[in-house]
Amino acid sequence: MQSNLSIIILAAGAGTRMKSTLPKVLHKISGKEMLYYSIEEAKKLSDDIHVVLYHQADLVQGTMEKYFDDVTYHIQDHEKYPGTGGAVMGITPHHEKVLVLNGDMPLIEADELKQLTSNEHSPEARDLKLTMSVLDLKCADGYGRVIIEKGKVTKIIEQKDCSSYELDITIANAGIYCFNTDFLLENLPKLSNDNAQKEYYITDLVEIAVKDNHSIKPVYVKEENFKGVNSKYDLAQAEVIHQNRIKEQFLKAGIAMRLPETIYIEYGVTIEGETILENGVTLLGNSKICNSHIKTNSIVEDSILENSEIGPMARIRPLSILKDTHIGNFVEIKKSNLTGVKAGHLAYLGDSTIDEGTNVGAGTITCNYDGVHKYKTIIGKNVFIGSDTQLVAPVTIEDNSMIAAGSTITNDIKSGDLALSRTKQKTVTGFFHRFFKDKK
Template sequence: MDKNNISIVILAAGQGSRMKSNKAKVLHNICGKPMLYHIIKASKEISNDISVVIAHQKEKVQQEMENFFTDIHFVVQDADNFPGTGGAMKNVKPKNEKVLVLNGDMPLINADSLQGFIDTDADIIMSVFDLQNPDGYGRVKIESGEVQYIVEQKDADADELKISTVNAGIYAFSKDVIDKYIPLLNNDNAQEEYYLTDVISMAKKDSLVIKPLIVDEEYFKGVNSKKDLSDSEIIMQDRIKTHWMMQGVIMQLPSTIYIEESVTFEGECIVENGCRITGDTLISNVHIKSGSVVEDSVVKNSDIGPLAHIRPASYIEDTHIGNFVEVKKSSLKGVKAGHLSYLGDAQIDEGTNIGAGTITCNYDGINKYKTIIGKNVFIGSDSQLVAPVTIEDDVMIAAGTTVTNDKIEKGALAISRNKVKIVKDFYYKFFGKK
């Protein structure tokens, strides 16, 4: 695909008041990334000239997108003097001969869904839906394969209300159309805004060719509320999980599983019901059991859970992580941690067994400290390892031990237990019965 054929403008200047949020609408997340991220990502597959029009929370929107993309043009809309979709185009300077205008609240588009705008030849290409119930939408009158006009529902007559073709809100213009008609837009309307749709009527008067492009509503759904956000995330989740299942990942009850856009799977993987996998996570030849959470980590040749929590910056390889085990910012290779343990800021080597109830005490209330555990170490149940501490190879930590030494040397046994005191017949004295 020649990316020099089309420029893309994404209108992302609005506040989105129906979202009932202080956050700019385009920054609300879907599957782990802001809505606007998904639109830019799809756009970059077909164009090398992408402009994003911003206004509301413009600095925050630009900064967040620059965390992901380095070659996007940001154009600030003068919303005070030139409000509306037409006003948003006033300062845009596309460099390619065809200009595709997208909305920043349509996160479900992908490169394939935009292909029709590239393949169709016309002065203006206008996206449309055919709906069984078009109530509430502006109707699009089409004759002889060309758009004749758009009429809002409140202005439509009886015959026009029967039209089922409605405006989907996405347009492709020739650059000449942009250059000629955007400067001619005015705000002589009830809302005193500059409307991009006015370009359609002006171009039609000049006998330009305006062709409709029927698009799939699933890909061009707008997000205007938290309910829309949730509905769109369900669709994107289905796409993500379908992709990975087609690549060979087994998912049990996939509707109960949440997987973010940035997660990658390799090899033979099983994900059981109720799991959540997020961030820049790599899962390679892993069985993740029900109710487990994996965040921003690498897991290879291991089994996780059920009900385990792998927190960010963990690296786990050839390891068994059992139920109610939490791992945070730790490296485990060839380790068994079967149940009920917290392993934070730790480095643990192969052959080591972590007993139930083991805790790496990595935080003193001010600073975090590291625990280093060597090979073939046996740590008994209910042990506390107070960091910073190094436990060398072939060490045994007796059950119930609190390790406060800086180092336990190779081959040693560490044990700390108080002598058990027995008080005869205490039970009967306490409850007053024999």
């Protein structure tokens, strides 16, 4: 963390091109809002973080406060001072440098931002008032162009204002700046809204610095990392990049994946040990997976798996803990603790605790909800549960007991007992032939 650096994150825009009632910066990538990533990376660099809001400010601030408790929020005076320059007005950074980020750049990384913020000790750096990020592209269409002469920025031109010669320039503005704080505060009042949009632009500070003979250092950055998100299409592209980063880290750490491009892992998931993820697996929330095998098209959400195997096509819902357990196809677990359990197929186990050696037959369900309250099912060790059993909670099944197939259990079962509840089977001799003879 740099002791001399403040950071301002611009997150005031409505994001109309997203075509959504949700503020742009709250759209999610890999399970977290875009603004979350900007703040998280900023906190790796500075202890003085300012976020500028306007559109649905209360919603944006309330969402971020669930994650961060040491960020300062500002409401832009959008009526009087619209635009990126107006967004920075009225903020007093605590440190001698200030980095200005955008809340819709979820792929930025602190390590690369350090190139813009690192301390300069050379004689040439004494007059350095501004460092800006630039891209060297094959085609800069859609970007503002940057003119660089003798290693210094001399001009920024919006694409709509470019001459035919300037349109051929491939050095583009990546949109992130690091200012000397004194320079920023001194020159913000000089910004004008004398333009077609009637807005105050932070890019005009570049022109001011050039006129005052101040140095402006360009820092070349990766286009992928500085990708802005302005539409649902951009959002989808950014998420693919972010997912590839997440999976690359796990693959390098020794996690096995079959067809990783089909796997979805949210930011915050932990995977350890000899874990195998098959194609189509989805891992959500703050799940922790250790030494487990998750088979095709299974979902794990906010749960813990240790030395377990689930799937294919199983669903582990939030607040479940599975240890040394086998969960087969079409089994759903919710808010349950299972240790050393086998549930091979077609079962629902919710609000339950099940101990080692227990076998859950196909079609078994815990009836845990009466329409008003949820109730627990407690199952001990070495319990054999026959197929198509309904366990009506609250109910306790003690160790070393059995339940016959097709039973509905409403009372506790003592250790060593067999429980069954069936109507007596009735057989009508010769009914088949009489029935179809009558139909003919």
